[in-house]
Amino acid sequence: MTRTLARAKLWLVSDKDEPIIGEGKAALLKAIHDEGSLNKACKKMEISYKHAWLLLKEIEEIIGEPIIIKKRGGKDQGTFLTQKSISLLEEYNNYQNILTETIYDKTFWEVIGMKISARNQMKGKILEVEKEGLIAKVKIAIEPTIITAVITKEAADSLGLKKDDTVAAIVKATEVMIGKE
Amino acid sequence: MKISARNQMKGKVLEVEKEGLIAKVKIAIEPTIITAVITKEAADSLGLKKDDTVAAIVKATEVMIGKE
Numbered sequence: 695m696t697r698t699l700a701r702a703k704l705w706l707v708s709d710k711d712e713p714i715i716g717e718g719k720a721a722l723l724k725a726i727h728d729e730g731s732l733n734k735a736c737k738k739m740e741i742s743y744k745h746a747w748l749l750l751k752e753i754e755e756i757i758g759e760p761i762i763i764k765k766r767g768g769k770d771q772g773t774f775l776t777q778k779s780i781s782l783l784e785e786y787n788n789y790q791n792i793l794t795e796t797i798y799d800k801t802f803w804e805v806i807g808m809k810i811s812a813r814n815q816m817k818g819k820i821l822e823v824e825k826e827g828l829i830a831k832v833k834i835a836i837e838p839t840i841i842t843a844v845i846t847k848e849a850a851d852s853l854g855l856k857k858d859d860t861v862a863a864i865v866k867a868t869e870v871m872i873g874k875e
Numbered sequence: 876m877k878i879s880a881r882n883q884m885k886g887k888v889l890e891v892e893k894e895g896l897i898a899k900v901k902i903a904i905e906p907t908i909i910t911a912v913i914t915k916e917a918a919d920s921l922g923l924k925k926d927d928t929v930a931a932i933v934k935a936t937e938v939m940i941g942k943e
Binding site for chain 2 (some may be wrong): 730836839851866869
């Protein structure tokens, strides 16, 4: 079976659920910010000046305030983002980072799908679960030995761990010490 | 020396693979195989090699539990 991947689209909406910016508009704002010029931003994005104007107008209509400032002539000339659009872009990027860390993080998916990178996964049966305060001490029978795990009580409760449960004791290879007589 | 770690599993070294600063040691602990990653320095200092009888030691706080 080939591995399936996940993709997600992100867009910010107003409190009336009207779309403010998505990937395209965010890229345009970023290009204006980087180039300091709407013309250069359009060239970079390979869109027409008119199209860019329409996109910017759409954003301004929803949020109800200007998102770019034009300065004509002199050495400070160019097109710049207003404070509002800078914070909009920041917010978009923050959400994008959260998405990247979860949906696009393969390790996270592997844990969700119970495929873990940790080399040591020993299957066994729970002998007892002892809880006290914030901690749960779990004894797992992994023939012919008994493994003790100390986890948070929260984790034990969330997994509903109890006697006779079939579980896996998982240990990263870097956490295994070797003793030799 | 008595060690506090609750998990001490006796087994036999299957292979010791060294590269750079790291040694990857596979230990047969019937019926499973445990992989340990330690420094090459530690592996050399213990003189670890195939067929050595060793213990794989893990602190209880380093054991995660997985349940379907």
